Amino acid sequence: MRLYAISVYLFLYIPIGVIAVFSFNAGRHASQFMGFSTKWYGKALSNPFVMDALETSLIAAFLTACLAASLGTMAAIALQGVSGWLRTLFDALIYIAVMIPGIVIGIATLIALVTVFGWVNPMLAALWPEGAAAPQLNMGMGTLVAAHTMFTMALVIIIVRARIAGMDRSLLEASQDLFATPWGTFRQVTLPLIAPAILAGFLLSFTFSFDDFIIAFFVAGSETTLPIYIFSSIRRGVTPEINAIGTMVMAASLMLLVIAQILLRRGAAKSG
Amino acid sequence: MRQLGRNGVLLAPAGIWLLVMLVLPLVVVFIFSFGERGAAGGYVPALTLEQYANLPARWTAFKNTLILAPLGTVAALLIAYPLAYYLAVRCSPKWRTTLLILVIVPFWTSILIRSYAWIFILGGRGIPALLAMVGIDDVRLINTPFAVLVGIVYGYLPLMVFPIFVSLDKLDKRLLEASSDLGSTPLRTFWQVTLPLSVPGVATGCMLVFILLMGEFLIPAILGGGKVFFVGNALVDLFLQSRNWAFGSAVAMTLVIIMLVTVTVYMKFISRLGGQRDDISLM
Numbered sequence: 001m002r003l004y005a006i007s008v009y010l011f012l013y014i015p016i017g018v019i020a021v022f023s024f025n026a027g028r029h030a031s032q033f034m035g036f037s038t039k040w041y042g043k044a045l046s047n048p049f050v051m052d053a054l055e056t057s058l059i060a061a062f063l064t065a066c067l068a069a070s071l072g073t074m075a076a077i078a079l080q081g082v083s084g085w086l087r088t089l090f091d092a093l094i095y096i097a098v099m100i101p102g103i104v105i106g107i108a109t110l111i112a113l114v115t116v117f118g119w120v121n122p123m124l125a126a127l128w129p130e131g132a133a134a135p136q137l138n139m140g141m142g143t144l145v146a147a148h149t150m151f152t153m154a155l156v157i158i159i160v161r162a163r164i165a166g167m168d169r170s171l172l173e174a175s176q177d178l179f180a181t182p183w184g185t186f187r188q189v190t191l192p193l194i195a196p197a198i199l200a201g202f203l204l205s206f207t208f209s210f211d212d213f214i215i216a217f218f219v220a221g222s223e224t225t226l227p228i229y230i231f232s233s234i235r236r237g238v239t240p241e242i243n244a245i246g247t248m249v250m251a252a253s254l255m256l257l258v259i260a261q262i263l264l265r266r267g268a269a270k271s272g
Numbered sequence: 273m274r275q276l277g278r279n280g281v282l283l284a285p286a287g288i289w290l291l292v293m294l295v296l297p298l299v300v301v302f303i304f305s306f307g308e309r310g311a312a313g314g315y316v317p318a319l320t321l322e323q324y325a326n327l328p329a330r331w332t333a334f335k336n337t338l339i340l341a342p343l344g345t346v347a348a349l350l351i352a353y354p355l356a357y358y359l360a361v362r363c364s365p366k367w368r369t370t371l372l373i374l375v376i377v378p379f380w381t382s383i384l385i386r387s388y389a390w391i392f393i394l395g396g397r398g399i400p401a402l403l404a405m406v407g408i409d410d411v412r413l414i415n416t417p418f419a420v421l422v423g424i425v426y427g428y429l430p431l432m433v434f435p436i437f438v439s440l441d442k443l444d445k446r447l448l449e450a451s452s453d454l455g456s457t458p459l460r461t462f463w464q465v466t467l468p469l470s471v472p473g474v475a476t477g478c479m480l481v482f483i484l485l486m487g488e489f490l491i492p493a494i495l496g497g498g499k500v501f502f503v504g505n506a507l508v509d510l511f512l513q514s515r516n517w518a519f520g521s522a523v524a525m526t527l528v529i530i531m532l533v534t535v536t537v538y539m540k541f542i543s544r545l546g547g548q549r550d551d552i553s554l555m
Contacts, residue, residue: 001354001358011429013378015426016386075285075286094290097290101488101528104507107524111304112300146289146293147293149289150289153286211381211382213384218512230385231384
């Protein structure tokens, strides 16, 4: 039994280990180890395409996480006080958002937005004053963040709602009995209690957006995110540089996840 | 009334977002699936079932998905169950949390990079080279259905282990003692007590993995090398290469409908078995 568990853990971690080990490979060929070197890390970090893609990914992930965490938290709090058709509608939409495959979300968003932009852009051009260049709506950073926010916001709503449901109601009643205003109760009781869930939602949204390939592949327009860059490089062949990038990306996501875990656990422990 | 007003203001941004970025796109796909392809690609409005009639042209992609998605789900289940059992029942509580986190962690790192790792291991200089050393030559692993299956199991194993662990962990251990006190063999205890009680976790895990597999694109693209492709790969091809939006929309609608029907039937089946779905969170 124990031996079995160990072999499953080996199965889970050997591939990750292989990438990490080969990222320190001095040789040019990715699959033969020729001695230790950190030169591929240097190569990766000084490659302008990699750095541009990294910047795009970081900006998109940060904006997505901010939007998803704030909109999702607002919705989760409001949903507590809502019943009837509105609540059913929201539950259904959140369910659909999580259920529909990312690839369908990606293509659906692409053709819908391209079609809408195809109508709106000529209208904007017609309405705009003569002489000035009318703004053009295009697929790019905006649509990427909008699509990622849609999915991650649904995740944040689920996480924060679970936290609110696990909250001790008597604390809210106590606060009201002690004549706190609703806003005071929210700021001094509710918010501190759900803060770990919000932060965990923020970090998850960030990680999702940063790692996502399939939605970005369709809606990012001319922007290249890091996963898109890695995917197109893999198509051209396996290189030690990609191993170095992969190792760095995995290390960074691991750090974020460990932080998210600690926050959620601490939050759960605090309010039992 | 004031209450509703405030909640309405808080809900509006999320609601509008879901409407524009989820409902609108899905409605557009639905409408486009009844349209026609323009001469230079894209979409021309029409009301025809032609695209749906044309679906057999992509039969291979549907066949691969409908074979490998259930197969991958079952393979992941068979590998995950003993591990979940070990974590919930056998392993010492001191190590349990750490070992659990070690299962979940890979799931939250980029599936792109984790699938890519298997190009190394299954590629010419990986396992086939090792096999050649012991005299087994000419083994091709990469770009085969087997490679895709390995990638699938590897990618989604954590998602299967976790819900099974949750339901086994909730299981009252005294039931197991009672069963053995009453003279059951360990195997019989497992079949008659443990397994039936873990059905909710198994059901959740299978559903999560199956849903994700139905829409899979990356793993077949990376490990199938264009030879083993899923509906997801067909969709990428239809939208980005041949720019056939109408037919692509019909394929996408069909995929979603197959998923919804399978999941609904599956849930009915599971609830008849007496289990209920556990709501789990992955964090």
